[in-house]
Amino acid sequence: MEYKYAANDNYEDFSSGRVIYHMGGAATFPVRLALEIYERCLQYSKKKKDILLYDCCCGGAYMLTVLGLLKGDTISDIYGSDVDQKSLKLAEDNLSLLSYDGLRRRRQELEELYKKFGKNSHLEALESVDRLEKRISTKINTQVFYRNAFEEDKLPFIPDIIITDVPYGNMVEWSKGSGDINQMVESLSKVCGSETILCISMDKKQKIQTELFKRLEKQMIGKRKFEIYIKKE
Numbered sequence: 001m002e003y004k005y006a007a008n009d010n011y012e013d014f015s016s017g018r019v020i021y022h023m024g025g026a027a028t029f030p031v032r033l034a035l036e037i038y039e040r041c042l043q044y045s046k047k048k049k050d051i052l053l054y055d056c057c058c059g060g061a062y063m064l065t066v067l068g069l070l071k072g073d074t075i076s077d078i079y080g081s082d083v084d085q086k087s088l089k090l091a092e093d094n095l096s097l098l099s100y101d102g103l104r105r106r107r108q109e110l111e112e113l114y115k116k117f118g119k120n121s122h123l124e125a126l127e128s129v130d131r132l133e134k135r136i137s138t139k140i141n142t143q144v145f146y147r148n149a150f151e152e153d154k155l156p157f158i159p160d161i162i163i164t165d166v167p168y169g170n171m172v173e174w175s176k177g178s179g180d181i182n183q184m185v186e187s188l189s190k191v192c193g194s195e196t197i198l199c200i201s202m203d204k205k206q207k208i209q210t211e212l213f214k215r216l217e218k219q220m221i222g223k224r225k226f227e228i229y230i231k232k233e
C-alpha cells in the first residue's frame with residue numbers, strides 16, 4: 001500500500017510507553033498507519049470536522065489517543081469500548097492525555113521518575129510532553145465503557161467514523177463472543193448511521209462477507225489488512 005496522506009515522519013513522541021501509557025501485553029498500532037487510515041476515512045466521510053470517533057475493541061486506546069493527538073482539530077468526541085477491564089482503565093489514562101490537565105499529570109510523573117532513576121528516556125519523554133502539549137487545541141470529549149462488540153444494542157451516539165483493530169493471532173484473542181468477525185460487523189450495523197464510515201483492521205486471514213455494508217476500500221499492509229465500509233442504503 002502506498003501512503004497517500006500520512007508522511008514518513010518521525011512519530012517517536014507517540015511511541016507507546018514514552019508519554020502514552022503502555023501495559024505489558026497490550027497491543028499497540030503503527031502510528032503512521034493509524035493516521036493514514038483516519039485520513040482515508042475522513043476523505044469518505046461527508047463530515048470533515050467535529051468527528052465522533054469510536055473504536056469497539058479499543059484496548060488501551062493507544063490508536064484513539066494517537067489520533068486525538070494528531071488529528072484533534074477534526075475530532076470532537078472519542079468513544080472506546082472493550083471487554084477487558086484492565087484495558088479500559090489504561091484507555092481512560094491514555095485518553096486523559098488529550099487534555100492539558102492529563103499532560104500536566106503525566107509531566108509530574110515523568111519528572112518524579114527522572115528524579116528517582118535519572119534515565120535519559122524520561123528526559124526524552126518530558127521533551128515529547130512539551131511538543132504534545134502544543135498539539136492540544138480544542139477540547140475532545142472522551143469516554144470509555146464496557147461493551148461486548150458482539151452486542152446488538154444501539155448506542156446513545158452515532159459515530160461518524162469507526163476504526164477498530166480486531167483481535168487476531170496469539171497476542172489478543174476474542175473473548176465473550178463467537179469470534180466471528182462477520183457477527184461483529186452485523187452488530188456494528190446497528191450502531192452505524194447511514195453516513196458512518198467503518199474501518200476494520202484485521203489479520204490477512206480474516207474475511208468479511210457482508211450484505212449490510214458496501215466496501216469502499218481494501219488494503220494489505222504487512223501482516224495486516226484494512227477494509228473501509230459504509231452501510232448500504
Ligand SMILES: C[S@@+](CC[C@H](N)C(=O)[O-])C[C@H]1O[C@@H](n2cnc3c(N)ncnc32)[C@H](O)[C@@H]1O
Pocket residue numbers: 027028029056057058059060061062063064081082083084087147148149150164165166167168172173174175176177
Ligand atoms: C488488537 S487489540 C486493540 C488494540 C487497540 N487498537 C489499541 O490501540 O490499544 C483488540 C482488543 O479487542 C478486545 N476484545 C476481545 N474480544 C472482545 C469483544 N468480544 N468485544 C470487545 N472487545 C473485545 C481485547 O480485549 C483487545 O483489547
